[in-house]
Amino acid sequence: xNRLFQLxxxxxxxxxxxxxxxxxxxxxxxxxxxxxxxxxxxSTQTGALNVSLQDIHNxxxxxxxxxxIDYMVLSCASPCIQGISDPATAGAMAVHANNVLASQISxxxxxxxxxxxxxMHNASExxxxxxxxxxxxxxxxxxxxxxxxSGANNDTLIYYDQPEFDVFWQMVTELDVPIxxxxxxxxxxxxTLLYAHAPWLNSAAQEFAATVSTHILGLCTNGxxxxxxxxxxxxxxxxxxxxxxxxxxxxxxxxxxxxxxxMLLNVSTYFRQNLYETTxxxxxxxxxxxxxxxxxxxxxxxxxxxxxxxxPSGTAWVNGLDKxxxxxxxxxxxxGGAIKLLKLND
Numbered sequence: 063x064n065r066l067f068q069l070x071x072x073x074x075x076x077x078x079x080x081x082x083x084x085x086x087x088x089x090x091x092x093x094x095x096x097x098x099x100x101x102x103x104x105s106t107q108t109g110a111l112n113v114s115l116q117d118i119h120n121x122x123x124x125x126x127x128x129x130x131i132d133y134m135v136l137s138c139a140s141p142c143i144q145g146i147s148d149p150a151t152a153g154a155m156a157v158h159a160n161n162v163l164a165s166q167i168s169x170x171x172x173x174x175x176x177x178x179x180x181x182m183h184n185a186s187e188x189x190x191x192x193x194x195x196x197x198x199x200x201x202x203x204x205x206x207x208x209x210x211x212s213g214a215n216n217d218t219l220i221y222y223d224q225p226e227f228d229v230f231w232q233m234v235t236e237l238d239v240p241i242x243x244x245x246x247x248x249x250x251x252x253x254t255l256l257y258a259h260a261p262w263l264n265s266a267a268q269e270f271a272a273t274v275s276t277h278i279l280g281l282c283t284n285g286x287x288x289x290x291x292x293x294x295x296x297x298x299x300x301x302x303x304x305x306x307x308x309x310x311x312x313x314x315x316x317x318x319x320x321x322x323x324x325m326l327l328n329v330s331t332y333f334r335q336n337l338y339e340t341t342x343x344x345x346x347x348x349x350x351x352x353x354x355x356x357x358x359x360x361x362x363x364x365x366x367x368x369x370x371x372x373x374p375s376g377t378a379w380v381n382g383l384d385k386x387x388x389x390x391x392x393x394x395x396x397x398g399g400a401i402k403l404l405k406l407n408d
Contacts, residue, residue, distance in 0.1 A: 091132030189233035203239035245270030285324030
């Protein structure tokens with residue numbers, strides 16, 4: 063019995079040592095936050111992309127090792143639960159997906175973390191599932207794929223910037239975890255109206271940023287950050303274009319204040335206090351420079367958008383930033399900001 067106890071202590075000590083080496087503040091490896099994963103029941107892809115999405119420990123981990131990625135936060139590929147209109151089906155599938163992901167990374171928590179998938183049909187139920195995944199499964203927050211579609215014809219859209227979602231945002235702030243807002247393809251009604259004339263603008267070229275940025279600005283203008291000043295929201299793809307246009311956004315919204323808009327501050331302030339952006343799928347160095355000046359490097363985190371963007375491309379770009387960032391700034395972009403936001407040292 064004593065020998066078994068000694069071996070158990072040795073095993074625990076080795077796990078702690080591995081974790082300490084990964085999160086040593088002098089480390090050089092990267093941490094990435096917007097990296098997609100799925101299960102067969104939710105997959106909308108085929109072929110090699112579908113294989114890559116469902117893989118964790120084979121080619122994904124191999125590429126992480128080859129490209130100096132210490133830690134990857136996994137989340138359910140879009141549209142995930144936000145593409146399920148039936149509330150009961152959506153709720154059950156969210157629980158299932160979260161349990162599967164927790165099981166698949168349970169032996170590799172020093173390399174992989176997770177953002178929960180949530181059904182957003184009901185704010186109280188979403189809050190409860192977030193609390194379960196953070197408290198029982200060790201998840202680091204949640205990722206929502208923009209609005210929740212609902213209704214018999216998939217044409218009822220649920221946004222999370224209305225007062226009925228305050229119960230959810232209250233739980234988020236109590237747990238002190240971030241919520242990642244990720245784009246989704248629009249439901250057919252909207253997609254046809256907006257992009258039938260130019261279908262090549264569907265998805266990442268225009269649709270994604272245009273749609274999810276409206277949701278983020280809805281959070282701002284409807285006073286969510288005023289009611290929950292400690293709320294932390296992450297936006298991908300270098301902020302879905304919002305930080306590039308903050309001057310115009312602030313100026314134009316200022317004229318709306320007398321009309322009863324609930325927002326107390328301005329979008330620039332929220333982006334410096336409540337919002338974070340990642341570089342996922344947008345490796346534009348001039349834009350990074352602009353955003354560093356506009357919102358501050360402390361609000362910017364490195365990510366890739368794997369497997370929709372290949373890992374070596376991101377690695378080559380971020381390592382090449384040693385020509386435009388100081389060593390301290392580059393370290394913060396690559397890992398320091400994520401360690402702080404996700405509380406990985408706790």
